[in-house]
Amino acid sequence: MKEEKSILLIEDDAIDIMAVKRAVKELNISNPLKTVGNGEEALIYLRDVQHDMPGIILLDLNMPRMNGIEFLQIAKNDNSLKRIPVIVLTTSQEQQDKVQSFNFSVAGYMTKPIDYLKFVEIIHTIHLYWTISELPE
């Protein structure tokens, strides 16, 4: 991932947050990791001018107050937010969730594996991909 850009993790589960933090640390990813607990908090964070725009968003779907799909609906219709790549990171394997997510042009859809080691592999792959991929300024 681009050195200076931050990663925004939208996730309500404390242990899943721990898992991402651990994986990022284990993989020596230096980008700052910011965490918010649901879609509403994410919109407040992203619309706060004091915060830099993240280089990538990791989005959980099942969250309180505003879930991932509802967040996508707003963010992907917001000109200042819609180009930030979003990767869905969820437990759900429901076809409907996948279809809705890709309807909002997500950059990827990953299901969280039960096994932590496989989870690390997933974060590693995302990191590799985004290190190579170009992003608009």
Add this chain to the structure above:
Amino acid sequence: MNNNLTDSLAELAHLSNHITTLKSKLGNPEQEFLFFEGILNSLLTHITVLSEQGTIITINQAWRNFAIENGYNDPNYGINANYLEVCKQAKGPSSEEAYEVFLGIQAVIQQEKSSFYLEYPCHSPSEKRWFGVRASRFSGLNNNYVVISHENITQRKLAELELQKSAAELRAVIDVALDGVIIIDEYGLIESINNATEQIFGYTAAELMQQNIKILMPIPYRDKHDNYLARYRQTGHSQVINRRREVVGQRKDGTLFPMELFMSEVVLAKRRVFTGMVRDITERKQNEAQLNQYRNHLEELVQERTSELVAINQELRDFAYVISHDLKAPLRAISSLSNWLATDYRDKIDESGQKLLQLLHGRTKRMEKLIEGILQYSRLGQVREEQVSVNLHQLVINVIELLDPPPHIEITLETTLPIIMGEKTRLAQLFQNLISNAIKFMDKSEGKIRINCVAQANYWQFTIIDNGAGIEAKYFDKIFQIFQTLTPRDEFESSGIGLTLVKKIVEMYGGQIWVESKLGQGSTFCFTLPQ
């Protein structure tokens, strides 16, 4: 030939201009007599001419023959006998009619009537006979006479009786008919009705006769009917003739009722009449209404039940989602936490502690499989793919490749598998579960799995035969039940969902599945799919 007759006939001849002309042609009285006698004798009607006193003056040949036939042996055949007295004093079966004839002739003679006519039965032992007798008067030059003409009218009478009998029979049939029968004339006046009509409308026949049919109809039809008839008379167009229709009738007491009407046009003796068959269908209508009510109620019930089922289905879907997310998330946490414990506290946890953490990790994997199984099972009935033509032979080859069986197990496709219509994923799941079970429970050093298919009457029968561990007959049903396994989970990581899925897929396609097996010798799974 006597003079009386000659005179009489001479006088008769005077009566007609025509005859006057004839007379001049014929010339003399003798000639005239022969002429008229010839005419009279040629007639089939029995004719006699009486004097005003009733004395038989002359008879014709037919009368003479009739007398002979009836056993009169008088050589004069009654000439000079008094016919009036004969009739007046007649005895026997026809004496009443004879007396009536006597009175009739007397009335004609006394100029009370110009003529008299009577038909009467006169049955002989061998046949039924009827006669018609007619008396009429004519005046001669000096005297008045009476001509009696008498003829056998049996044939006409029999035909009449036959007609009357048919009419009576018809009437009887119509009267016992359950439907009302009404005959009206071209102008709507009622000519005839049967008993049922009286009962249906509550009028007596006498009340309806010659009434306009429209009194049996409610307003507004009542007011329009005359126009309908007029138009029909003019144009021949009708909405009712020869069509079965449901209309409304009105009874005498003013109540209305639904009735079925069938009108037809009949030409009777060159006169056009209309016959109507009417049936009170109140009861039928009530039944129909009740049936409708039942049907609507049933529909409501079905709708209610359906929406209940839809709700339950939705709950199940939600339940599956809850399992997929809400159970998996904590499970993932347990898995991650046990992993981090083992990693972060590697130095502090001894070997037996590490082993416990490993066991914990293994159980989280098993739990994950169970949850996956439930999800797969619950998804089966919900999302349906498009039905496409699937080459099962190719599909099974792909499945085998994917399963990657160990080298000591040989899998053979003994026959070419057919191409069928179905959902690719489900059919793959079906074969994958059965073949992977055969691989998983193979306990022989040379494993053999054989797959074949035969066409039956209207379905395909597939067979998957292995020489593996086999199953005891008492478990044949149990293995298809959800979460039932025959081996400890620690030996075989099995969710107990595979065969349940297989059974559900087969049954979704309308097929059947069963197993034949001997412990230690292998199993044969058979299932059918419709062609």
